[in-house]
Amino acid sequence: TDNHITSKVTGVKHIMEDIRDSNFSNCVTGKYINSGNIINNKLKVIFWIYGGAFLSGDVDGNLSPAEMVGKACGCDVFIPSYSLCPEAKFDQIIWDVLLAYNWLVTVKRVEASNIILYGISSGAGLAARLMQLIGKKKRGEKITPCFHSNVLTSMPNGAVLICPFVDYTEANPEGSFLQYSKHDLIVNQSVLEVGLPYFDIVFGKHRKDYSPCYGNCDDFPPLCVIVSQHETVYDQTLLLVNRARAQGVPVTLGVWKYMSHVFPLLSAFCPEGQQAMKLVSEWVAHRISEKKEPFRYKKNPKLI
Numbered sequence: 001t002d003n004h005i006t007s008k009v010t011g012v013k014h015i016m017e018d019i020r021d022s023n024f025s026n027c028v029t030g031k032y033i034n035s036g037n038i039i040n041n042k043l044k045v046i047f048w049i050y051g052g053a054f055l056s057g058d059v060d061g062n063l064s065p066a067e068m069v070g071k072a073c074g075c076d077v078f079i080p081s082y083s084l085c086p087e088a089k090f091d092q093i094i095w096d097v098l099l100a101y102n103w104l105v106t107v108k109r110v111e112a113s114n115i116i117l118y119g120i121s122s123g124a125g126l127a128a129r130l131m132q133l134i135g136k137k138k139r140g141e142k143i144t145p146c147f148h149s150n151v152l153t154s155m156p157n158g159a160v161l162i163c164p165f166v167d168y169t170e171a172n173p174e175g176s177f178l179q180y181s182k183h184d185l186i187v188n189q190s191v192l193e194v195g196l197p198y199f200d201i202v203f204g205k206h207r208k209d210y211s212p213c214y215g216n217c218d219d220f221p222p223l224c225v226i227v228s229q230h231e232t233v234y235d236q237t238l239l240l241v242n243r244a245r246a247q248g249v250p251v252t253l254g255v256w257k258y259m260s261h262v263f264p265l266l267s268a269f270c271p272e273g274q275q276a277m278k279l280v281s282e283w284v285a286h287r288i289s290e291k292k293e294p295f296r297y298k299k300n301p302k303l304i
Contacts, residue, residue: 028103030080031059035070044288045110046070047101048079051121053195054093054202055085065265072281078104085202090210091145097126098151105152112154116284121262124164128212135219158287160280161225163262166212167236168203176234186261187232213240222250224283226276228259252295254279
């Protein structure tokens, strides 16, 4: 069934699609924002994966920023919902994301080459893990658990990773994850006190196996990564970026100082967030335009 909800922005509709298909063992749900744009006679879609440390987050809470990014890039946006801890473990959470990606390609019939993954915080970790599963399937490697082997072999056009939470191992006492929580407005010490005990529930004994920053990035498409130099996930973001670059992945890395976790989502309140969102939007627009020359952006305070 399709429920059409009129958006406050003229010319854009939120479309809630509750999909039940014989090709899927579970129901794929979410909201699809139709921009009305067709670029080079092709439908371009941002696959938006929200964050929340696997404990929180929802589709409706991401509609406003997703609509803003989609409008800036001229893309449709699909925001799938997924299971959360403690009811679900990581295998189930990534399975929901995998199903939604499969649905977008096989049912909505959007070519993977016209899809940009857009992950925020833990959602960026899910985006990275999804690409690693796709890479494993392409290389013919064994995938565990076995039901994850239903992943497609079609890699997206690119991926935006906003302040990616990608290291689920025990935190280094001297690293940014614990040290910068003293100053981070979003991932503060109270958040860690509540969230860290759930890690064993979410990941079990597979913390490092599930951490994208330790996985294979060989087949990744180009990445655009945004992070603050003074936030909790700074260390692990650089670990992922350096690993991807060492394996030949083109990475555009934007670094801002003195910002909190997921600061681009605070673009209504801080100019640094506006700058980051502008960089991301221009990067996405460049990727979907199918231009062959490398992306260049010189206005960012620190683009590495």
